[in-house]
Amino acid sequence: MKAVCWMGTHKIETQTVPDPELVNPHDAIIKITKTAICGSDLHLYDGFIPTMESGDIMGHEFMGIVEEVGKDVTNLKRGDRVVVPFTIACGNCLFCKKKLWAACDNTNPNAHLMEAAYGYSGSGLFGYSHMMGGYAGGQAQYARVPFANVGPLKIESDLPDEKVLFLSDIFPTGYQAAENAQILPGDTVAVWGCGPVGQFAIASAFMLGAGRVIAIDRLPERLALARSLGAVTVDYSENDTDVLTALKDLTGGIGPDSCIDAVGLEGHSTELQGVYDKIKTAVMLETDRPVVLRQAIQAIRKGGTVSVPGVYGGLLDKVPFGAAFGKGITMKMGQTNMHSYMKPLLERIEQNQIDPSYIISHRITLDQAPDMYKVWRDKKENVTKIVIDPWA
Numbered sequence: 001m002k003a004v005c006w007m008g009t010h011k012i013e014t015q016t017v018p019d020p021e022l023v024n025p026h027d028a029i030i031k032i033t034k035t036a037i038c039g040s041d042l043h044l045y046d047g048f049i050p051t052m053e054s055g056d057i058m059g060h061e062f063m064g065i066v067e068e069v070g071k072d073v074t075n076l077k078r079g080d081r082v083v084v085p086f087t088i089a090c091g092n093c094l095f096c097k098k099k100l101w102a103a104c105d106n107t108n109p110n111a112h113l114m115e116a117a118y119g120y121s122g123s124g125l126f127g128y129s130h131m132m133g134g135y136a137g138g139q140a141q142y143a144r145v146p147f148a149n150v151g152p153l154k155i156e157s158d159l160p161d162e163k164v165l166f167l168s169d170i171f172p173t174g175y176q177a178a179e180n181a182q183i184l185p186g187d188t189v190a191v192w193g194c195g196p197v198g199q200f201a202i203a204s205a206f207m208l209g210a211g212r213v214i215a216i217d218r219l220p221e222r223l224a225l226a227r228s229l230g231a232v233t234v235d236y237s238e239n240d241t242d243v244l245t246a247l248k249d250l251t252g253g254i255g256p257d258s259c260i261d262a263v264g265l266e267g268h269s270t271e272l273q274g275v276y277d278k279i280k281t282a283v284m285l286e287t288d289r290p291v292v293l294r295q296a297i298q299a300i301r302k303g304g305t306v307s308v309p310g311v312y313g314g315l316l317d318k319v320p321f322g323a324a325f326g327k328g329i330t331m332k333m334g335q336t337n338m339h340s341y342m343k344p345l346l347e348r349i350e351q352n353q354i355d356p357s358y359i360i361s362h363r364i365t366l367d368q369a370p371d372m373y374k375v376w377r378d379k380k381e382n383v384t385k386i387v388i389d390p391w392a
């Protein structure tokens, strides 16, 4: 089959590789009908996530048709149409029982690599390094899906792929970000980063009752999408714009009730701290550039909530923990507990409360993927979301 492979930092190639096969009795093989490139794939492209190996198949947002199931798979059969969550959960461990699916104890065979860095390991993820399980990703024609009784969500209606594909990651991730932000009716919510997760965080914040959402980015096409959802926008790249001042001005000096960092570890800043982070990450004295996290902690009102859906990988410097303590804020974060959100959000799509396909800007083939990684990284061609048809 054809697959998009990581061949080294900034080196992505479309290759012909062996088809996946059933390994465990609880596996399913999915023939992929649509897949996508995620913002967090750029952290692999840019070499920020360790334990990638040459030839690893990329991608964790995919859906398709069940091709084959292992003998223990009872919830799915050949021909079923499914969306697959990017986190892999066993459904049986202590954490799955608590519905902390992303903390599953049984699905990362390389947990020891995570434990060395984090103390404990989370669940395995598709296409996201060997430290996260070494599972082949979904930017391919087929994928092996372990624990197939637990993860894949059946799509029984005839909704087109593009309307349901994002249940695999970014819609639930944006929704959990808004839920973690503890929004009360009428609240003001600030969202940094108007990429796909930021877009769904904005939409979800309104669904959860936010009175006003302030969206912060620098790319006109993303800011326009945020405005189309009803957000007020702040373009931080404008010369006289200071984000903290802008947020104070918009909130009568009080600060937003909730701040959502949908940017994560590769934050950009033209200010002095941006230069500082660039130098420190270059010499490995810091692994992440927490520009947005710093701003969110400083901007949040006293007693407010900072929610972090953006991926962070390791060690952060100059995070104003004194401000966090001094203001008595709450911080909520973490990988998305996908399995809890997919079905309720599918219902919202079925009821026409949201059409997630509005963010798609590019529809491509597997062969076009290597070039599109670069376009996506550099935010050229007004790119907002790339969807791949593996059979085109």
Ligand SMILES: [Zn+2]
Residues within 6 Å of the ligand: 038, 039, 040, 041, 060, 061, 086, 169, 170
């Ligand atoms: Zn993702």
Ligand SMILES: [Zn+2]
Residues within 6 Å of the ligand: 089, 090, 091, 092, 093, 094, 095, 096, 097, 103, 104, 105, 106, 107
């Ligand atoms: Zn589990």
